[in-house]
Amino acid sequence: MTSTTSRHWAQTVPGSTALPRVLAGDGRRDLPGHLARHGQLPDVSGSALLDAVEAAGLSGRGGAGFPTARKWRAVASGAGPAVVVGNAAEGEPASSKDHVLLTTNPHLVLDGAQVAARAVGATRVVLYAEPDAETWAVLGEALREREDDRVELIAARHAFIAGEESAVVDAVSGGPGLPRAKPPRVFERGVDGRPTLVQNVETLAHAALVAHYGPGWFRALGTDDEPGTMLLTLHGGRGRTVAEAEIGTPLVDLVDLAGAQAVLIGGYHGTWVPADAARSARLSRASLGAVGATPGAGVVVPLPRGSCGVVETARVLVYLAAQSAGQCGPCLNGLPRIALVAEALAEGRATPRDLADLRRWAGLVQRRGACAHPDGTVRLLTSALEVFEPEVQRHLAGRCSARDHRPILDGRS
Numbered sequence: 001m002t003s004t005t006s007r008h009w010a011q012t013v014p015g016s017t018a019l020p021r022v023l024a025g026d027g028r029r030d031l032p033g034h035l036a037r038h039g040q041l042p043d044v045s046g047s048a049l050l051d052a053v054e055a056a057g058l059s060g061r062g063g064a065g066f067p068t069a070r071k072w073r074a075v076a077s078g079a080g081p082a083v084v085v086g087n088a089a090e091g092e093p094a095s096s097k098d099h100v101l102l103t104t105n106p107h108l109v110l111d112g113a114q115v116a117a118r119a120v121g122a123t124r125v126v127l128y129a130e131p132d133a134e135t136w137a138v139l140g141e142a143l144r145e146r147e148d149d150r151v152e153l154i155a156a157r158h159a160f161i162a163g164e165e166s167a168v169v170d171a172v173s174g175g176p177g178l179p180r181a182k183p184p185r186v187f188e189r190g191v192d193g194r195p196t197l198v199q200n201v202e203t204l205a206h207a208a209l210v211a212h213y214g215p216g217w218f219r220a221l222g223t224d225d226e227p228g229t230m231l232l233t234l235h236g237g238r239g240r241t242v243a244e245a246e247i248g249t250p251l252v253d254l255v256d257l258a259g260a261q262a263v264l265i266g267g268y269h270g271t272w273v274p275a276d277a278a279r280s281a282r283l284s285r286a287s288l289g290a291v292g293a294t295p296g297a298g299v300v301v302p303l304p305r306g307s308c309g310v311v312e313t314a315r316v317l318v319y320l321a322a323q324s325a326g327q328c329g330p331c332l333n334g335l336p337r338i339a340l341v342a343e344a345l346a347e348g349r350a351t352p353r354d355l356a357d358l359r360r361w362a363g364l365v366q367r368r369g370a371c372a373h374p375d376g377t378v379r380l381l382t383s384a385l386e387v388f389e390p391e392v393q394r395h396l397a398g399r400c401s402a403r404d405h406r407p408i409l410d411g412r413s
Contacts, residue, residue, distance in 0.1 A: 017220035020244045021229050022205040023104055029138065031145040034107035038212050041111055049119040050076065053207055056215035057227040062087060062163070062200030063269075063297050065285055068207065071197065072119050074187045078195025081123040084116045085172055085191065088129035088201045089156035089163035092267045093319075094299045094409060097231035098201055100242040102135050105205065106142040112204025113151060115211045120197050124152070126172050127201075131155035160268070160323035164371050165198040167325075178325045179371035202231050222247035226284050235301040238408070249283045254300060261305045262387050264409070266296025268316050269376025272309060272383040275302070292383065301408065308402035309388035310395050313380060314339075314346035316409050320377045330365035330374040337361060338381065348398040355396065359385065 054069030090098040156162050157177040164179050169190045171177030190196025210218050219227040226247045263278040271293040281287050321339035324331035341358045344350040362378040
């Protein structure tokens with residue numbers, strides 16, 4: 001980063017680096033309110049923005065956690081003018097973070113889209129969002145306020161796999177919004193054959209704050225290896241809230257684990273973690289990796305002791321099997337068979353041979369799909385078979401220890 005750029009950001013650092021950041025506001029989500037909080041985006045070159053995002057250590061908040069600057073540089077080095085797509089499909093039923101961000105701070109996301117476009121040299125910017133009435137109304141008004149911004153608003157397909165980046169590219173290009181075979185990767189040839197950046201809207205909001213206040217300000221929260229904050233959808237008491245948390249925060253400070261037997265971390269493609277292990281874990285890839293999990297879609301769901309992890313997992317597996325694109329063998333044949341046996345196990349109708357088949361099929365579909373949907377599905381399954389192994393054995397004997405079978409996770413958004 002140049003000294004000129006550093007001086008610019010040093011002059012605009014706000015008085016506080018505390019939470020909230022991307023959810024900060026005074027109740028106003030209009031453009032004048034946004035400008036009063038953050039001002040205009042600084043007039044900084046695309047290369048300086050790339051350097052700033054890299055220095056900030058920002059990683060993707062859509063699930064994969066890929067280094068943002070590396071992704072942006074790959075698009076910027078592509079042949080021809082690029083396309084930027086802000087991804088707010090949020091097909092994950094257990095997540096509400098993108099919806100809350102867009103309806104709370106739409107102009108911060110739009111600032112981030114501008115930052116990304118400048119950084120990668122894009123001539124087209126698209127916001128691909130779930131078309132619920134509130135989100136659509138807020139975004140429509142925000143775009144009308146920003147008359148000079150040429151941002152297209154395109155409705156996302158309401159499906160679990162709608163947010164997969166090749167499916168996003170397919171939809172924005174006028175297709176049905178299904179994952180496509182790779183290569184080429186979307187950063188090489190995406191929308192209309194152009195290099196394309198598909199970036200979750202939360203990541204864009206963080207990038208906007210880096211552009212406004214600089215990488216040093218961004219790194220004031222979080223850990224050295226994983227700086228910043230992230231949005232989480234926290235479940236409990238059969239409800240959910242969206243919160244912004246500093247990376248490195250203990251999980252016990254985020255959700256009530258006192259009455260939990262296990263915690264689902266990452267969403268429907270996430271991992272079940274025993275409650276004892278979750279109580280010692282922190283919100284970071286390094287800490288969660290030590291207990292076999294990742295932040296994923298930013299979903300944290302404690303499972304009460306009175307509920308059944310086998311039943312909960314089966315409900316989700318049935319949903320995920322129905323949500324596949326049906327374009328490859330693992331999705332078309334493997335996931336429905338897995339879901340049927342998981343459902344039989346939940347209902348006490350499975351045999352030890354069925355359980356052996358379930359484990360074998362999980363291995364057969366892994367890393368063989370056209371997209372990551374089979375991998376995420378069997379990740380959930382294999383963690384459940386391990387964490388709830390005593391309950392699995394009870395179900396093989398036709399019993400269930402749960403007192404409450406009301407759904408915690410049922411596939412509904």
